């Protein structure tokens with residue numbers, strides 16, 4: 001059974017439909033990323049799957065249950081890192097993690113979680129005295145402490161410095177290796193590429209494309225651009241397979257010290273898709 005199964009999911013605010021009949025399957029143990037511009041409907045989707053928002057139509061099963069009707073046992077298996085968590089509490093990091101751990105049947109030890117998110121130095125600091133990125137790490141700690149089977153991460157690394165982001169990627173990789181299913185939204189394409197087994201690009205409440213990061217939008221078959229210099233002049237040619245062209249350039253005795261072969265990046269593919277979706 002898939003971890004997440006949604007069919008014909010719809011949601012409107014007033015008369016504005018922002019999720020327009022989405023089908024989505026996330027397998028158990030998979031890391032899945034939702035990408036899309038501001039207002040695409042990602043958070044609305046995720047909140048419906050978390051059981052935090054009612055849907056207007058569609059069938060949804062998350063860990064085998066309908067999230068709008070699921071009870072405490074289900075909730076204990078789901079970890080959530082909200083986009084705008086309000087954690088400006090008067091508690092220390094450790095107190096807060098312990099407090100939330102108390103709601104779960106089999107939590108991770110608080111100190112272990114604090115170490116996982118790199119907050120050992122701030123363990124006894126009040127949360128309201130932390131920087132934005134450090135608070136975000138607390139959010140992540142609270143999402144992890146219950147040892148969830150499924151973890152929702154809504155823009156988890158917003159405000160992280162580059163080092164913290166790398167550490168977070170390693171953490172998510174370790175959780176995925178333990179078998180945790182992960183549904184992530186992000187605006188960082190390199191994050192999606194680093195973390196996701198599969199991803200979907202959402203715009204205007206619809207999925208425009210879905211697949212592995214390496215093959216999304218025909219990325220692998222889109223051809224390659226070969227660039228080199230000939231008699232001091234820059235040359236470039238777009239080809240399906242660069243092998244033959246490179247062979248010819250070698251046979252012709254060209255200086256290939258500046259040769260490059262590039263394929264569309266995930267960002268190229270994403271921007272093309274979004275452009276096409278507007």
Ligand SMILES: Nc1ncnc2c1ncn2[C@@H]1O[C@H](COP(=O)(O)OP(=O)(O)OP(=O)(O)O)[C@@H](O)[C@H]1O
Pocket residue numbers: 013014018036037038039040041042043044045
């Ligand atoms: N509570 C609400 N009431 C009315 N409209 C809403 C509400 N929440 C979201 N919307 C609208 O629904 C649309 C989708 O919003 P949503 O937050 O799901 O997008 P998103 O893809 O998560 O965007 P972002 O990348 O900016 O977080 C937007 O047009 C937004 O203005």
